[in-house]
Amino acid sequence: MLRIAVLGAGRIANIHAANVAANPDVRLSVIADPWREGVDKLASKLGCAVAYDCAEAIARDDVDALVIGTPTDTHIDLMLRAVKLGKPVLCEKPIDLDFAKAARAVEDIERLNGKVMLGFNRRFDPDTLQLRKAIARGDIGEVRQVVITSRDPGLAPVEYLTHSGGIFRDMTIHDFDTARTLLGEEPVEVFAMASRLVEPALAEIDDYDSVMVLLRTASGKQCHINCCREAVYGYDQRLEVFGAKGMILNDNHRPSTVRTYSATQTEVRDPLENFFLERYADSYRIELNQFIEAVRANAPLPTTARDGLRALHLANCAIESIKTGRAVKVEI
Numbered sequence: 001m002l003r004i005a006v007l008g009a010g011r012i013a014n015i016h017a018a019n020v021a022a023n024p025d026v027r028l029s030v031i032a033d034p035w036r037e038g039v040d041k042l043a044s045k046l047g048c049a050v051a052y053d054c055a056e057a058i059a060r061d062d063v064d065a066l067v068i069g070t071p072t073d074t075h076i077d078l079m080l081r082a083v084k085l086g087k088p089v090l091c092e093k094p095i096d097l098d099f100a101k102a103a104r105a106v107e108d109i110e111r112l113n114g115k116v117m118l119g120f121n122r123r124f125d126p127d128t129l130q131l132r133k134a135i136a137r138g139d140i141g142e143v144r145q146v147v148i149t150s151r152d153p154g155l156a157p158v159e160y161l162t163h164s165g166g167i168f169r170d171m172t173i174h175d176f177d178t179a180r181t182l183l184g185e186e187p188v189e190v191f192a193m194a195s196r197l198v199e200p201a202l203a204e205i206d207d208y209d210s211v212m213v214l215l216r217t218a219s220g221k222q223c224h225i226n227c228c229r230e231a232v233y234g235y236d237q238r239l240e241v242f243g244a245k246g247m248i249l250n251d252n253h254r255p256s257t258v259r260t261y262s263a264t265q266t267e268v269r270d271p272l273e274n275f276f277l278e279r280y281a282d283s284y285r286i287e288l289n290q291f292i293e294a295v296r297a298n299a300p301l302p303t304t305a306r307d308g309l310r311a312l313h314l315a316n317c318a319i320e321s322i323k324t325g326r327a328v329k330v331e332i
């Protein structure tokens with residue numbers, strides 16, 4: 001039985017730890033976090049050991065693989081420690097905020113044949129999996145254009161935003177990965193626009209809240225990503241893939257399919273599922289299952305550290321495009 005450590009006891013690590021504990025094929029050995037109160041509570045709820053030091057948890061004899069859900073600036077150090085001990089890792093996005101540091105880490109990981117899966121959970125959302133299968137079957141022919149809508153319900157606290165790395169590396173990074181997977185080709189050019197339409201004070205931390213990005217691949221396929229940190233009607237997550245023989249759409253999720261008609265309104269529906277822990281709950285579980293299956297079968301992981309690097313580079317190209325007002329060539 002694969003024995004897993006979860007690093008972190010915060011928002012996302014809570015989800016991963018619960019999924020590991022609920023999976024009958026693996027054992028949750030330990031949860032590690034320097035936040036004693038939080039990790040004690042989570043570990044006692046899930047019935048596993050506790051560590052207050054992540055390095056100690058990685059080195060434990062009863063840990064075969066790791067899930068990293070700690071702050072972004074700890075990811076590389078922790079994943080390299082695990083790789084050097086030959087332990088596979090599922091690590092949250094983004095890989096890091098510093099491209100040069102991430103590029104060095106990816107080279108080390110590849111040289112050591114390390115197994116690192118980057119947590120681009122949206123790839124494993126059941127809707128997206130279905131959409132990708134339809135594209136692979138040729139249902140809509142050759143893909144021509146992809147439109148990604150990704151809007152959060154509300155602006156995160158300023159403390160979070162200050163350390164997030166900015167909207168492109170924190171939020172749109174998911175969409176850069178989705179664009180790569182749905183286009184089926186690497187983007188070669190990025191053009192971005194960004195505004196502060198929700199919170200002008202974001203200028204103080206050199207960040208934005210409303211962005212649009214255009215991507216183009218070498219053969220001319222196009223993708224349009226639109227992101228906003230605030231949508232008053234809820235968490236707006238939609239995909240549209242347009243091809244030579246048709247189009248595939250996926251729509252927002254609601255708690256029920258009920259529609260109400262009255263004298264003043266028709267088609268009144270439940271609000272959208274609200275926020276990522278709810279909307280993408282299945283994706284985190286399926287992501288973990290695919291990690292476990294690949295590790296047990298000694299098969300290639302479904303995503304890699306290099307995927308993390310590529311998405312980070314696209315985010316950096318978008319930032320450069322905003323600074324220069326020009327389209328930026330993708331050069332990795």
Ligand SMILES: NC(=O)c1ccc[n+]([C@@H]2O[C@H](COP(=O)([O-])OP(=O)(O)OC[C@H]3O[C@@H](n4cnc5c(N)ncnc54)[C@H](O)[C@@H]3O)[C@@H](O)[C@H]2O)c1
Pocket residue numbers: 007008009010011012013032033034035038054069070071072074092093094119121276
């Ligand atoms: N895939 C997704 O949908 C998704 C969603 C949210 C967050 N994330 C990513 O997950 C990571 C964590 O985000 P979060 O929202 O859960 O953060 P969080 O602040 O809720 O949790 C982070 C935890 O890490 C602990 N910690 C702080 N410093 C540490 C250190 N030096 N070593 C080890 N642990 C430390 C904190 O005590 C805290 O419990 C980030 O990289 C974020 O980008 C991904």
